[in-house]
Amino acid sequence: xxxxxxxxxxxxxxxxxxxxxxxxxxxxxxxxxxxxxxxxxxxxxxxxxxxxxxxxxxxxxxxxxxxxxxxxxxxxxxxxxxxxxxxxxxxxxxxxxxxxxxxxxxxxxxxxxx
Amino acid sequence: xxxxxxxxxxxxxxxxxxxxxxxxxxxxxxxxxxxxxxxxxxxxxxxxxxxxxxxxxxxxxxxxxxxxxxxxxxxxxxxxxxxxxxxxxxxxxxxxxxxxxxxxxxxxxxxx
Numbered sequence: 399x400x401x402x403x404x405x406x407x408x409x410x411x412x413x414x415x416x417x418x419x420x421x422x423x424x425x426x427x428x429x430x431x432x433x434x435x436x437x438x439x440x441x442x443x444x445x446x447x448x449x450x451x452x453x454x455x456x457x458x459x460x461x462x463x464x465x466x467x468x469x470x471x472x473x474x475x476x477x478x479x480x481x482x483x484x485x486x487x488x489x490x491x492x493x494x495x496x497x498x499x500x501x502x503x504x505x506x507x508x509x510x511x512x
Numbered sequence: 513x514x515x516x517x518x519x520x521x522x523x524x525x526x527x528x529x530x531x532x533x534x535x536x537x538x539x540x541x542x543x544x545x546x547x548x549x550x551x552x553x554x555x556x557x558x559x560x561x562x563x564x565x566x567x568x569x570x571x572x573x574x575x576x577x578x579x580x581x582x583x584x585x586x587x588x589x590x591x592x593x594x595x596x597x598x599x600x601x602x603x604x605x606x607x608x609x610x611x612x613x614x615x616x617x618x619x620x621x622x623x624x
Contacts, residue, residue, distance in 0.1 A: 402554075431611070431612075433614075438616065439616055439617075440516075440518075440600050440602075440614030440615050440616045440617050441555065441600070441602075441612075441614045442614070443611040443612070443613070446611060454611060456611075489554050489555075491554070500545060500557055500560055501545075501555075501557065501602075501612060502557065503547075503554030503555050503556070504554050505552075505553050505554050506552075506553070506554050508552075
């Protein structure tokens with residue numbers, strides 16, 4: 399399978415706990431994006447990497463959120479001290495070209511904070 | 513701020529009917545994409561339109577980009593139950609940003 403893969407697919411946690419999601423992009427893609435999607439909404443941009451450099455962050459990404467892409471390949475998104483409002487689908491996408499913005503999405507990691 | 517408005521939000525039709533969904537903005541985009549998303553899955557790219565006035569066809573789906581590159585439409589001919597899903601439009605290239613801005617989507621249900 400050469401698509402974008404995300405792990406875990408589902409995560410249930412208690413409020414206040416930390417969670418980490420992993421994304422493995424398509425191997426030849428140097429751009430990697432994290433989006434968040436809540437029920438009834440379209441995906442909302444969180445952050446973007448070109449290779450290992452984090453080039454853009456949304457104001458949605460509070461100081462409890464941190465994303466890394468240490469070697470320019472896989473990426474992790476960590477949420478510290480989770481809140482119920484963090485419950486959402488976290489989508490990772492990768493892209494090869496910037497000019498048309500075409501994204502290839504993974505299946506997402508669904509987070510439920512109790 | 514939601515920059516892309518999609519309408520209608522929900523659409524339920526019978527198999528064989530035609531439909532059009534819309535994506536509107538007051539902003540200009542360098543390109544616009546349409547995605548289809550099924551429950552519990554990530555969005556899947558259907559098409560990218562780049563040139564103002566551009567029309568692209570994908571089997572029974574016809575996509576159009578407005579002349580001013582601010583709006584787009586998706587027309588489906590003879591809808592089938594397999595067309596059921598959430599249709600999302602996404603704009604790129606706002607203010608030099610790399611990110612895609614998504615609309616809220618149109619949830620389409622095609623009943624057999």
